[in-house]
Amino acid sequence: MQLIGRTMSPFVRRVAATLNLYGYTYENLPFATATQGAEISRFNPVGRVPALVTDSGESIVDSAAIIDWLDHQVGAARALTPLAGPERFAVTKCLALALGAVEKAVQATYEKDRRPADKVWPENVDKLLAQARGGFEALEAQLTGEWLVLGRMTQADVTTGIALDSAEMFNKPAYEGRLPKLQALRDRLNAIPAIGSTGFKG
Numbered sequence: 001m002q003l004i005g006r007t008m009s010p011f012v013r014r015v016a017a018t019l020n021l022y023g024y025t026y027e028n029l030p031f032a033t034a035t036q037g038a039e040i041s042r043f044n045p046v047g048r049v050p051a052l053v054t055d056s057g058e059s060i061v062d063s064a065a066i067i068d069w070l071d072h073q074v075g076a077a078r079a080l081t082p083l084a085g086p087e088r089f090a091v092t093k094c095l096a097l098a099l100g101a102v103e104k105a106v107q108a109t110y111e112k113d114r115r116p117a118d119k120v121w122p123e124n125v126d127k128l129l130a131q132a133r134g135g136f137e138a139l140e141a142q143l144t145g146e147w148l149v150l151g152r153m154t155q156a157d158v159t160t161g162i163a164l165d166s167a168e169m170f171n172k173p174a175y176e177g178r179l180p181k182l183q184a185l186r187d188r189l190n191a192i193p194a195i196g197s198t199g200f201k202g
């Protein structure tokens with residue numbers, strides 16, 4: 001399989017970590033969204049990462065669709081998101097918050113760094129960061145035990161840890177002193193080689 005995109009993207013990274021946790025080997029094609037849009041569009045007509053090219057040559061786009069496909073490949077006993085029932089909803093509820101928060105964190109970075117200086121709208125950067133913090137703070141409030149839900153590591157934990165890593169990589173001061181429990185969870189997750197090894201290294 002081929003994973004398209006750099007693990008600097010939290011969406012790519014959560015797919016990379018999930019592939020590792022499920023024991024798949026894959027080739028990473030680390031195309032950059034800012035400079036290699038044409039290459040990325042060969043795999044995803046929407047021009048975004050990640051895309052996953054399966055062994056049969058099919059390209060699946062969007063981290064949620066890719067991870068759902070992988071979950072069904074490994075089956076209910078190993079899937080990090082339960083395939084059905086109330087347990088699935090418990091995980092997808094957290095995923096919506098984590099993905100929403102990190103989408104806002106990414107948008108804040110695009111707003112700041114991808115526009116000509118005179119076209120940056122600082123109030124919008126602040127709004128986007130406040131939205132990102134809102135999502136992470138809701139997850140912080142929910143974390144009362146070792147894991148977010150179901151008393152075991154699920155995709156909710158994997159994605160939340162990766163989302164927080166990315167948000168802090170983009171803008172550490174924005175989250176300082178607000179998320180101690182999530183930061184501890186993230187550190188424990190990064191100690192798992194399948195997850196920690198996917199961290200962006202430049």
Ligand SMILES: N[C@@H](CCC(=O)N[C@@H](CS)C(=O)NCC(=O)O)C(=O)O
Nearest residue numbers: 009010011033048049050062063064
């Ligand atoms: N919902 C998508 C979001 C993917 C996404 O926004 N990827 C960003 C990289 S972090 C991207 O490709 N941005 C380039 C663009 O939108 O032009 C997913 O989960 O895969």
